[in-house]
Amino acid sequence: MPSLSLAKKTIAAAALIAPLSMSMVSCSSNGDDAAEATSSTTTSASTSTSTSTETSTSTTSSTTTTGSEETSTPEETSTPEPAPAQDKEAAAAVAAAAANLPSPKPAAPVQGGRPATPEEARAIEDLTRRVAWAPTLKGYLGGILDNTCNSVLQANGGREAYDLNQIPDVPMEVIPELQGRKAEVQSVTDIMVEGNTASATVTANSGDQVETGTMRFMKEDGVWKLCD
Secondary structure: OOOHHHHHHHHHHHHHHHHHHHHHHHHHHHHHHHHHHHHHHHHHHHHHHHHHHOOOOHHHHHHHHHHHHHHOHHHHHOOOOOHHHHHHHHHHHHHHHHHHOOOOOOOOOOOOOEEOOHHHHHHHHHHHHHHHOOOEHHHHHHHHHHOEOHHHHHHOOOHHHOOHHHOOOOEHHHOHHHOOOOEEEEEEEEEEEEOOEEEEEEEEEEOOEEEEEEEEEEEEOOEEEEEO
16 A cells, blocks of 8 residues: 555655656657757748749649648658657656565554544544545655655655656556555554654555554644654
């Protein structure tokens, strides 16, 4: 399930895969630029030909027009590959990289804490449900980054290491590793608070798998976030 462990692995994987995503975007842009240059050249040639044929015979005009039509055919066959296929490849690479990273050590409950107040419990439960899943990869990563404590982000390169504009905004279900494994939080119990830290026992299912584990949280600027 996309728990804190997978979240930490995923943001690290996103940092690893960012150069690949940027490379794909660059290749796509270069292809578009080349297509635009070809189109511009063809248009210029057609304009020049049209001007010349105005002073020529009707037979020459007909022949030149045919040649112009023939030269436009290669432009249609040199269209770059559609971006969605590239996005799916990058998304699969993110998931594969996350799966291959070592798992962080299990979290331990806070010691000497107190039971959470109803308001604290509601905020922490809402957080765990909010970050468990998102319709798209970009949305999921964005949710993880926005709701992860600063110490975890810094340990993975800092918030500035993640440019979500380079992450493909593809549906989560098109990623092979996540197909049929939508994560849903079933329960958040035993919420204990000690100062600005907290822990909870979280049970969630991902497909036919059900897992229960301890998650840690930290309150930063008045907001509870995932932490370790």
